[in-house]
Amino acid sequence: DIQMTQSPSTLSASVGDRVTITCRASQSISSWLAWYQQKPGKAPKLLIYKASSLQSGVPSRFSGSGSGTEFTLTINSLQPDDFATYFCQQYNNYPYTFGQGTNLEIK
Amino acid sequence: QVQLQESGPGLVKPSQTLSLTCTVSSGSINSGGYYWSWIRQLPGKGLEWIGYIYYSGNTKYYNPSLRNRVTISVDAYNNQFSLELSSVTAADTAVYYCARSEGWFGPWGQGTLVTVSS
Numbered sequence: 001d002i003q004m005t006q007s008p009s010t011l012s013a014s015v016g017d018r019v020t021i022t023c024r025a026s027q028s029i030s031s032w033l034a035w036y037q038q039k040p041g042k043a044p045k046l047l048i049y050k051a052s053s054l055q056s057g058v059p060s061r062f063s064g065s066g067s068g069t070e071f072t073l074t075i076n077s078l079q080p081d082d083f084a085t086y087f088c089q090q091y092n093n094y095p096y097t098f099g100q101g102t103n104l105e106i107k
Numbered sequence: 108q109v110q111l112q113e114s115g116p117g118l119v120k121p122s123q124t125l126s127l128t129c130t131v132s133s134g135s136i137n138s139g140g141y142y143w144s145w146i147r148q149l150p151g152k153g154l155e156w157i158g159y160i161y162y163s164g165n166t167k168y169y170n171p172s173l174r175n176r177v178t179i180s181v182d183a184y185n186n187q188f189s190l191e192l193s194s195v196t197a198a199d200t201a202v203y204y205c206a207r208s209e210g211w212f213g214p215w216g217q218g219t220l221v222t223v224s225s
Contacts, residue, residue: 087153
């Protein structure tokens with residue numbers, strides 16, 4: 001299975017900050033990577049697919065980049081609604097696998 | 108916007124079979140050539156993809172970690188797809204989600220907590 005490793009596990013930031021979350025794959029996954037946001041008690045919500053394509057309805061302050069084994073999710077100008085857990089997921093190889101999550105908390 | 112909703116027992120006894128159904132609304136399970144997935148989230152832990160089924164039912168993939176215990180089926184007439192997980196143990200206690208798949212997952216159902224306990 002492809003291992004997805006996110007860093008950091010926890011990130012403290014303030015409203016208005018720009019933050020970056022990194023996801024590394026144990027082998028190349030081309031650009032077959034998605035990012036999700038999850039709030040407590042809710043299902044994950046798709047933010048980004050194909051590494052950098054913004055899902056319809058997702059604010060443009062979210063962006064994704066990378067290819068191969070290293071990917072980033074950037075959130076510009078953090079809003080109060082953005083404090084949540086973020087997961088990456090690869091769909092280049094079966095079985096599809098997720099990162100362990102990054103908890104973005106208010107500083 | 109298509110919506111998904113999981114249903115099924117919230118408590119299953121050890122060694123029994125967990126059975127869940129996902130009902131798709133505001134759209135047809137037959138349209139668009141999508142795959143339909145089950146994903147679970149173990150308590151306080153990450154996400155595990157269980158497997159998927161193509162809308163026609165003729166293509167399925169199960170995660171090897173669960174393959175010998177999992178069956179996913181589709182009922183296009185009722186716009187539903189289902190999960191069966193046999194011989195459950197406490198380690199199968201999780202929130203189970205259904206989702207539409209295109210490699211990535213979206214939209215998702217709200218999730219249903221299934222507890223394995225006697």
